[in-house]
Amino acid sequence: MTNFARAEQVRSDTSGNGRKPPETLRLAYLIGTYPGLTTTFIDREVRALCAWGVNLQIVAIHRPDNPAALSPDQSALQTGAIYLLPAAPITLLLAHLYFLLVRPFVYVRTLAFLVTRPHPSLGSRLRTVQHFGMAVYAAYLLRDQSLTELHAHFIDRTATLALVAARLLGIPYSLSIHAGADVFVERVLVDEKIAEARHAVTCTLHNRTYLESVLGRDLKDKISHVRHGLSLSLYRPQARRPANGKPLILSVGQLAERKGFAQLIEVCSLLKAQGHEFRCEIVGEGPQRARLERMIDALALHDTVTLCGALRHGEVIKKYDEATLFALLCIVTAEGDMDGIPNVIAEAMAMRAPVVSTTVSAIPELVIDGVNGLLAPPGDTTAAAAAIARLLDESDLRQHLADNARRTIEDTFDVDCNVRRFAATLWPEWFRN
Secondary structure, X not given: OOOOEOOOOOOXXXXXOOOOOOOOOEEEEEEEEOOOOOOHHXXXXXXXXXXXXXXEEEEEEEOOOOHHHOOHHXXXXXXXXXXXXXXXXXXXXXXXXXXXXXXXXXXXXXXXXXXXXXXXXHXXXXXXXXXXHHHHHHHHXXXXXXXXXEEXXXXXXXXXXXXXXXXXXXXXXXXXXXXXXXXXXXXXXXXXXXXXXXXXXXXXXXXXXXXXXXXXXXXOOOXXXXXXXXXXXXXXXXXXXXXXXXXXXXXXXXXXXXXXXXHHHHHHHHHHHOOOOOEEEEEEOOOOHHXXXXXXXXXXXXXXEXXXXXXXXXXXXXXXXXXXXXXXXXXXOOOXXXXXXXXXXXXXXXXXXXXXXXXXXXXXXXXXEOOOEEEEOOOOHHHHHHHHHHHHHOHXXXXXXXXXXXXHHHHHOEHHHHHHHHHHHHOXXXXXX
16 A cells, blocks of 8 residues: 655654654544645645654545646645545455454444444434444545554534544544534533543634533543644735725635625625725635525625635735635534634734634634724624724724734744644654753
């Protein structure tokens, strides 16, 4: 099996405790879809780890949905990646027969464990069985790689794969827990996945606090908090030139309910009725596109709001540079789904685009109201419209917030510092704190 990347040599310095690090750290990263337009933070992490000498194998369930929208750098990340679907039936059958012969008790005990644990629905229980089947296949494909550890991004299906494959291969696994429905809505086997993991890292304090509240125990020794990072050299703001002379309100993200794009379109209607001249561009694709198109029709905003679709990351960075301000009015859905700290907010701040967002989840951990951005209560379109109107009208306030926003990102979101902290948290034998 071809590994994703192998650096020329592992780091030769000593770890923080003065001991020589082991010769090679060999990881398999388990990811749902890779690479993805909405998970560029994983790309930055992968590049940094490989540059530091980690032998890293990507294992993804799916190929990217829209490969044409990937940047050349993202396309290169697919080299050597293992994709589990579609699986060759003969190889899949062989994988299960292999572990039934080689590790029969682990195989049967793990399947029994998964199907007898509480699930929120019959559908989720059936999906767990499917994920067990994929995990056995993944373990079979990785069996000869002498891995040190499995690491799963997100605590949904990939964490199930990690739990099963780690048992079959007899190695530990660790987790990266991000905000999403798997944390806030349909928590399938979350307690079991965390309990069996050697350690987990989450990108916000809010996530850890929330999990402590629903699981009813202190997770400080099990889950560490490390923010994502940005390659600041890629985010170099230039002179801002709004398209066609009008101020540009930019928003970026998956067209999902929790992102608050419906609320943003309502805000645009309010601002237009108040006499403000502006353009609003929403970059991204997702399940709410048809609903948002209907709203634009109903509110007669064709000359004001544009759904740009998915763009390559380099094109998104150019959009940040054109924007007068960036708005992402996240909400908590009726099902409880919500974001953590959307990375696009950090990207906009790095590009000195003044930010308007909401007090949802962990966003106030990064955006401090009146200091480096403006915040409104989630779902309060009147308050959000007032905040955006202030930024449209007050150039000095825009400059003040934009300068502070860039400083915040430089201080807290540097990719090398944060990935180093992430790596030192999970693998201290190899990395210094």
